[in-house]
Amino acid sequence: MSAIIENNQLPFSAKFLQFYKDRTLLAILLSLFAVMFIYGIFFTENYLTITNFKAIIRDAALYGIMAIGLTFVTLSGNFFLLSLKETASICGVTFAMGMATGFGSPDLAGNFLVSLLAALAVGVVSGVIQGYFVGMGGNPIVVTLGGAGILYGIGAWWSDNLVINFTRPHDAEWLGTGSFLGLPSITWSFILIAIAAEIVLRHTNFGRKVYLVGANKAAGKATGHENFSMAIIVFTICSVCCAFVAVAFVAQMDSAQSNYFSAEFGSSGDMTILVIATVMVGGNSIMGGYGSTLRTSLGAIFIAMVDNMMVLQGFNSGPRIVGVGLMIVFSIIVFGLFAKGSRAQE
Amino acid sequence: MSTNPILKISKVSRTFGAIQALKEANFEINEGEIMGLVGENGAGKSTLVKIISGFDPGFKGSYQINGKEVKFETPSQAEESGIAIAQQELSLIPNMSVAENIFLTGAKVKKFATLNTLAKMARPYLDEVGLTEVDPTTRINLLSVGEQHLVEVARLISREAKILILDEPTAALGEAESRRILEMVERLAANGKSIIYVSHRLDEIFKITKRITILRDGVSQGIQETKDIDVNKLVEIMLGRELANMFPSKADHISDDPKLEVKELWPDGVLEPVSFSAFKGEILGLSGQLGSGAGEVLASIAGALQSRSGSLTLNGETFLPKSPSHAIKKKIAYCSSDRKKDGLFLGRPIFENLTSPALGAISKYGFNFGSSEDNYSRNLAKEFLIDVKRMHDESGLLSGGNQQKVALGKWLSIKPDVLLVNEPTRGVDVGAKSEIYQRMRELAARGITIIFASTDIQEITYLPDRVITFYRGMMIDEHRLEKIKTPVILKEITDPFNETNL
Numbered sequence: 001m002s003a004i005i006e007n008n009q010l011p012f013s014a015k016f017l018q019f020y021k022d023r024t025l026l027a028i029l030l031s032l033f034a035v036m037f038i039y040g041i042f043f044t045e046n047y048l049t050i051t052n053f054k055a056i057i058r059d060a061a062l063y064g065i066m067a068i069g070l071t072f073v074t075l076s077g078n079f080f081l082l083s084l085k086e087t088a089s090i091c092g093v094t095f096a097m098g099m100a101t102g103f104g105s106p107d108l109a110g111n112f113l114v115s116l117l118a119a120l121a122v123g124v125v126s127g128v129i130q131g132y133f134v135g136m137g138g139n140p141i142v143v144t145l146g147g148a149g150i151l152y153g154i155g156a157w158w159s160d161n162l163v164i165n166f167t168r169p170h171d172a173e174w175l176g177t178g179s180f181l182g183l184p185s186i187t188w189s190f191i192l193i194a195i196a197a198e199i200v201l202r203h204t205n206f207g208r209k210v211y212l213v214g215a216n217k218a219a220g221k222a223t224g225h226e227n228f229s230m231a232i233i234v235f236t237i238c239s240v241c242c243a244f245v246a247v248a249f250v251a252q253m254d255s256a257q258s259n260y261f262s263a264e265f266g267s268s269g270d271m272t273i274l275v276i277a278t279v280m281v282g283g284n285s286i287m288g289g290y291g292s293t294l295r296t297s298l299g300a301i302f303i304a305m306v307d308n309m310m311v312l313q314g315f316n317s318g319p320r321i322v323g324v325g326l327m328i329v330f331s332i333i334v335f336g337l338f339a340k341g342s343r344a345q346e
Numbered sequence: 347m348s349t350n351p352i353l354k355i356s357k358v359s360r361t362f363g364a365i366q367a368l369k370e371a372n373f374e375i376n377e378g379e380i381m382g383l384v385g386e387n388g389a390g391k392s393t394l395v396k397i398i399s400g401f402d403p404g405f406k407g408s409y410q411i412n413g414k415e416v417k418f419e420t421p422s423q424a425e426e427s428g429i430a431i432a433q434q435e436l437s438l439i440p441n442m443s444v445a446e447n448i449f450l451t452g453a454k455v456k457k458f459a460t461l462n463t464l465a466k467m468a469r470p471y472l473d474e475v476g477l478t479e480v481d482p483t484t485r486i487n488l489l490s491v492g493e494q495h496l497v498e499v500a501r502l503i504s505r506e507a508k509i510l511i512l513d514e515p516t517a518a519l520g521e522a523e524s525r526r527i528l529e530m531v532e533r534l535a536a537n538g539k540s541i542i543y544v545s546h547r548l549d550e551i552f553k554i555t556k557r558i559t560i561l562r563d564g565v566s567q568g569i570q571e572t573k574d575i576d577v578n579k580l581v582e583i584m585l586g587r588e589l590a591n592m593f594p595s596k597a598d599h600i601s602d603d604p605k606l607e608v609k610e611l612w613p614d615g616v617l618e619p620v621s622f623s624a625f626k627g628e629i630l631g632l633s634g635q636l637g638s639g640a641g642e643v644l645a646s647i648a649g650a651l652q653s654r655s656g657s658l659t660l661n662g663e664t665f666l667p668k669s670p671s672h673a674i675k676k677k678i679a680y681c682s683s684d685r686k687k688d689g690l691f692l693g694r695p696i697f698e699n700l701t702s703p704a705l706g707a708i709s710k711y712g713f714n715f716g717s718s719e720d721n722y723s724r725n726l727a728k729e730f731l732i733d734v735k736r737m738h739d740e741s742g743l744l745s746g747g748n749q750q751k752v753a754l755g756k757w758l759s760i761k762p763d764v765l766l767v768n769e770p771t772r773g774v775d776v777g778a779k780s781e782i783y784q785r786m787r788e789l790a791a792r793g794i795t796i797i798f799a800s801t802d803i804q805e806i807t808y809l810p811d812r813v814i815t816f817y818r819g820m821m822i823d824e825h826r827l828e829k830i831k832t833p834v835i836l837k838e839i840t841d842p843f844n845e846t847n848l
Contacts, residue, residue, distance in 0.1 A: 205705040205712045211694060212702055218688035222650060222680065223703040223756070224671035289693050 061190035064300030067278035069241025077214035077288025083148035085261035090155035092246035096256030112171035123243030131235030135228035176251030214288030358407030385561035386775035400424030430507035445482035492523030520635025594787035610656035613646035617819035634816030648680030679757035683769035689753035692742035697723035704759035730755035747778025
């Protein structure tokens with residue numbers, strides 16, 4: 001390390017550096033927001049309408065919720081859960097099965113609570129299993145890629161690759177297309193989950209452990225915070241978020257198919273890429289230990305704004321996916337430039 | 347010895363933003379000379395070393411080699427002028443052979459060379475650094491850390507370095523390996539190389555150097571002839587104040603009831619089960635070189651290393667810790683030897699580090715809204731003389747000494763009965779060392795049983811109330827209070843079974 005870090009006589013400069021590092025990414029993100037907003041007002045038709053902003057925040061909500069779940073995984077130093085869309089896929093199929101058939105017992109068909117709990121339970125189980133293997137020392141990429149194949153395969157097998165329909169009116173409409181005080185239910189869910197996640201990270205022992213283990217697994221173990229239980233919990237949180245989004249999305253579509261989250265989801269195609277982009281664009285450290293769910297939420301809104309702009313400018317899905325990819329690359333470059341020298345990067 | 351210095355630096359200063367790392371440094375070295383470079387952490391040693399080796403071109407002042415003014419923009423330019431540095435962190439490639447590592451840059455090697463050719467070419471350089479018995483085709487990771495250091499130096503020599511900078515080459519080494527390094531340094535100097543020896547280990551500095559440059563607060567304090575000064579004088583110049591006594595006085599007596607009884611503990615790296623007891627309020631030192639098993643015994647008491655057998659008895663309870671968290675629940679704290687690896691959360695603020703083992707104590711029902719944590723960490727910081735104003739800074743920004751204080755101080759948060767410390771002062775400057783010793787003694791006086799393992803012979807002689815010596819995975823002997831004698835311990839940890847001296 002440089003002599004700046006060794007010299008302990010000038011805490012002010014050290015503090016300045018830290019302040020600078022902490023705020024730069026946020027400042028860049030906010031100024032990009034502003035640029036986009038102004039561009040939108042002057043150069044894009046139908047931009048400055050309430051309907052449009054509702055659409056933006058609604059899009060942001062779907063992958064924002066999943067990204068908040070993924071943020072726990074990333075912050076805790078367990079990299080990424082790569083089976084995001086596959087987890088959502090099997091949970092969506094489960095929910096739709098419940099709504100359509102009641103899992104074989106006609107009495108339960110269309111029972112929202114049972115279907116929801118079943119979908120969440122599938123999320124919990126897949127999260128616990130993947131977390132267990134990662135906690136035992138498995139590489140998160142390999143484990144969750146394997147998980148992705150298995151989860152998607154089971155979903156497709158179970159549903160025979162067919163679209164499972166359930167007809168309106170059904171008990172899940174309030175979640176799928178309903179709204180409250182002018183905002184869609186999914187948007188409210190996003191806001192509430194974002195607030196809850198931020199409180200958990202900032203003000204609970206569990207949240208502190210996420211940061212500590214993410215910053216240094218070995219030191220975490222030495223101070224009694226093992227990554228084993230941490231991995232199980234964060235992967236479960238992430239999978240449950242996927243399950244919840246899947247339920248909301250399926251409720252909106254009144255149907256489910258195992259490939260919904262690869263092709264039909266949102267507007268930019270592949271959900272896993274979108275969610276990972278959201279976490280990255282928010283400026284969370286890939287190595288863990290540094291970041292917040294607030295950043296992720298802002299990242300979600302940012303991506304939704306860019307996407308929305310591209311839609312209004314008449315781009316079709318190809319260029320828009322390129323846009324998401326560019327945002328990932330850009331955020332990694334910016335993060336690499338401004339977080340240089342940060343210990344969180346080691 | 348020529349009177350004209352081969353390298354001369356005068357009135358060099360270096361600022362980083364608002365920080366003045368070097369204010370006015372003068373430095374020189376003659377041909378075939380070993381020059382010691384000492385100073386507290388943050389005194390500007392590493393900045394000076396970086397300037398000399400060409401890593402840092404942004405300084406002001408004069409830099410002459412053989413009387414000619416030079417300006418290096420990159421380390422490779424400095425290397426062409428014959429200046430090479432062996433960093434603390436080695437830059438060897440573990441999976442490659444010794445010979446391949448030596449000729450890694452390939453400047454002297456033909457496009458196609460077999461390993462045998464390389465091995466033959468490597469031989470003289472290995473002999474020069476004292477690795478006569480090492481086969482050049484051996485993979486690097488099969489060598490000990492000390493031997494790897496020697497290979498690194500052999501590599502520098504192969505590139506015809508005339509001025510070698512050794513930055514704390516013995517920091518991670520035990521006594522015997524350190525001795526090999528020192529032998530090598532002396533041999534190289536005899537062959538006409540100039541060596542800049544940077545070290546916190548003052549005994550080594552006195553053993554091998556002719557002259558010493560001392561840095562304090564970025565200012566060089568003149569060149570001292572080694573034969574004219576002693577340790578106390580050197581430390582005084584280094585700190586700018588007299589260090590009356592680096593080590594606190596020992597306990598008056600040791601209580602007779604054992605606080606912690608270790609029975610038949612047998613971790614990996616130890617040849618036979620180990621049993622001993624530690625008494626209430628004492629400092630017990632486990633002495634041995636790297637690989638002696640002393641550190642392993644300590645780690646297995648803390649549950650950081652699995653033991654095949656045995657048990658601990660603490661406060662009337664008999665158990666064997668399975669993990670660090672188990673040991674922490676039983677009020678056993680363990681401060682490891684490598685604070686960067688598993689001692690600190692470098693990217694997190696100091697206060698989070700300080701409270702990390704005791705999250706339960708600073709929260710209610712798992713929730714933590716800051717105020718009780720604030721008080722808690724402030725008290726800990728005050729007790730360990732950590733700057734309270736810097737509590738929200740990343741711990742990675744602290745100097746080595748302060749980092750060690752945080753790594754050690756955090757364990758007070760669990761109110762331990764037993765405090766285990768592996769290498770309490772590795773890579774720590776003299777001032778912070780003394781503070782750490784004082785603090786350990788105070789904690790012991792409060793009734794905490796402290797067991798530490800160390801390869802530092804000064805520390806093992808003066809700090810503890812009792813010493814247990816280890817040699818190659820075996821427990822050798824136990825010494826009490828005033829009977830602790832340096833030569834005896836040195837013999838027991840280096841060569842206990844041989845009547846002749848090494």
